[in-house]
Amino acid sequence: MQTEKVADHIINWLKEYATRANMNGFVVGVSGGIDSAVTSTLCAKTGMNTLCLEMPIHQDKGQITRARKHIDELQHNFANVSSLEVNLTPVFDEFRNAMPQHRETAPLDLALANSRARLRMTTLYYFAGLHKYLVAGTGNKVEDFGVGFYTKYGDGGVDLSPIADLVKSEVYELGKYLNIIDEIMVAPPTDGLFGDSRSDEDQLGASYDELEWAMLEKDGGRTSGDFEGRQREVFDIYSRLNSANQHKMLPIPVCEIPVHLKK
Structure with missing residues (x-):
């Protein structure tokens, strides 16, 4: 892969799309994983406003730490990057407590995991509407078009998908070129939807x-x-x-x- 040219192509595509749509920038959910790190960096490199949102819900501390380090690095390097942490744990707990409970543990766990993703989508679109931003998706090609490893109307609910034509190895290649922090580059991929350390490989x-x-x-x-x-x-x-x-x-x-x- 011609990594530098691919990065430039995506950056130009993002900027041209936002400009044609008369939008002010991008909002990205940053999880501490490689996909959101690469996506947020590409958005930052457009020079347009880029809001990085942390949206913890009973989150593993390692994921929060990686996300914060990545955002700090972006804000150090790009004046157009801002960030917010929106703690959705109380919202999620209130939602969970309002739902009827079922005995089947596996379906309940999955339903609640998908609900986490949908709460985050709602939050992203709140800030997108507030600032006239586009929600930038973080899904890669294997997830989006191979195994469908995402939540419908959750992390699958986005305005545009800058890395969805790249398989995971290509995302890592792009991450290396973009100098994504080592902690993210070596961390096992995880969707972080279950409040524990299970990886994507564990699930898939x-x-x-x-x-x-x-x-x-x-x-x-x-x-x-x-x-x-x-x-x-x-x-x-x-x-x-x-x-x-x-x-x-x-x-x-x-x-x-x-x-x-x-x-």
Whole structure:
């Protein structure tokens, strides 16, 4: 990948899009992970106003520390960057306590995790509306178009997606070029939605390197029967998630009414 040219292309694309839309800048949720670090840095490099939001909800302390260090670094280097911390823990707790509880632990945990992401989306759009900013998404290609590893109307609810055509390894390559802090570069990727230290790999059953491989192979027309052992296992994981999460990746289905029924 021609990293410098890719970075310049994204920066110009962001600036041109915001200018054409007559918007004042960008708001980015910064989590302490590589995707949000790269996205917020690219937004900062446009020279337009860039608001970095921390939105902890019973957050792992390591994630908060990494996010704060990254934001401090951005604000040191870019006068156009501002930041706010909005502690959503009380809001989330109030929401959770208002909901009827169910015995099924796994569905309840997932429902609450997705609710965290949707509270953050609502917060991002509050500040976007307040300042006439665009909400910049932080999803990469494997997450957004491979396995659908994001929350519909949560972190999937954005105005534009600057890194969604880059697989995870390319995001790391861009992170290295952009001098993202070491703590973020080496931290295991995590969505941070469960209030513990579980990684994305723990949830997905495969690493991003493995999923990138499977995505490439599937796009090339390969099938599960072409592989054995761990490769077959990873290919099947990717295929299952890709199929199950198509509802996130495809346009919302519209029930089209036959013309003769409207007469």
